[in-house]
Amino acid sequence: MKRFKWVGLAMILLIALALACGGNGEETQPPPTQPPPTAEPPETPTEEPTVGGLDFMLEPNFGEIDLESGFLPDPYEIALISGGSVDVDTLGIGSDCTGYATSSPDYRIHWSGSSSRLRIFFVPDTAGDDATLIINNPSGGWLCNDDYSDWNPLVEINDPDEGQYDIWVGSYSGTDFIAGTLYVTELDLGPADYVGGGGEVIAQWAIDASASSEYGNPDWGAVQATGAPDTDACGDIRTAWASATSTGLDWLELTYGTAVIPTEINVYETHSPGFIVEVKVIDEDGYYYSIWEGEPELDAECPRVFSLSVSGVDFPITGIRLNLDQTDGSWNEIDAVELIGTTP
Numbered sequence: 001m002k003r004f005k006w007v008g009l010a011m012i013l014l015i016a017l018a019l020a021c022g023g024n025g026e027e028t029q030p031p032p033t034q035p036p037p038t039a040e041p042p043e044t045p046t047e048e049p050t051v052g053g054l055d056f057m058l059e060p061n062f063g064e065i066d067l068e069s070g071f072l073p074d075p076y077e078i079a080l081i082s083g084g085s086v087d088v089d090t091l092g093i094g095s096d097c098t099g100y101a102t103s104s105p106d107y108r109i110h111w112s113g114s115s116s117r118l119r120i121f122f123v124p125d126t127a128g129d130d131a132t133l134i135i136n137n138p139s140g141g142w143l144c145n146d147d148y149s150d151w152n153p154l155v156e157i158n159d160p161d162e163g164q165y166d167i168w169v170g171s172y173s174g175t176d177f178i179a180g181t182l183y184v185t186e187l188d189l190g191p192a193d194y195v196g197g198g199g200e201v202i203a204q205w206a207i208d209a210s211a212s213s214e215y216g217n218p219d220w221g222a223v224q225a226t227g228a229p230d231t232d233a234c235g236d237i238r239t240a241w242a243s244a245t246s247t248g249l250d251w252l253e254l255t256y257g258t259a260v261i262p263t264e265i266n267v268y269e270t271h272s273p274g275f276i277v278e279v280k281v282i283d284e285d286g287y288y289y290s291i292w293e294g295e296p297e298l299d300a301e302c303p304r305v306f307s308l309s310v311s312g313v314d315f316p317i318t319g320i321r322l323n324l325d326q327t328d329g330s331w332n333e334i335d336a337v338e339l340i341g342t343t344p
């Protein structure tokens, strides 16, 4: 009773105040900022039923679109940022459903038409960032993925039902907010087709090699110049390539597994170094380009790493050719050749 009386009185005061203030919009006195001392707390305690959940009733963070089978351009791309405070793992909506996301979906697709396959995947701007995908389909089911290729998620929906698909991009780690691109496609595409976006620096050893001649095979063969260095001293050692004769013109050619725009070449010479007179790079179509020439001259430092900075080659290469002139020298044995460069 007493409580009701106070509340009623407070309401009358408020109404009176509102009437007094009406018209000129100016406050003649400060409004009451405190409720009556006996006022009850709100009937519904802080209304946050969606914290701890994913809510497809909420407006998507990054928009929505109507897509129909056969849409163009394919893939459809959306730039967005993953991450939020909802720990998806704890929701129990599926074993693949993980990561941290916002309550609101990140994106919404209204799908129509008939298609055999719809793929949705996410590629971060920075390779190695670990995002997840959580999708709610038109019948309310959950489709999730974490690491389809590398750390990048992909969800494939066969014969997708028409209707609303709500998409959350989660961050595997709760403290991450990952900028990247969400792709929607009917094609045979995946994160690997877009990952990195180029510019990734790779250092690699040769996977294959051939030579104008070999002192032996496999010992001292061209194959000895593949892989990482394994000749740890200066000397005539069979784990490095040597030509058949010690005083000839010879060449050694190396092939690499990943095409890169070259920035550095490191030749590990382990006997009689200094007789490389030309370095060529080989592009993906097999064309040769000379990038360095020098005079043959024995270097007292052995073993040594002949390091060549490469600039001005703006196309990817998969091979290196070394021309040697040992006429006035001896066996210039080569243990390994490292290629450093950026992916196109």
Ligand SMILES: [Ca+2]
Residues within 6 Å of the ligand: 130, 131, 132, 145, 146, 147, 148, 150, 151, 152, 153, 172
């Ligand atoms: Ca992942």
Ligand SMILES: [Ca+2]
Residues within 6 Å of the ligand: 224, 225, 226, 228, 229, 230, 231, 239, 240, 241, 334, 335, 336
């Ligand atoms: Ca070797």
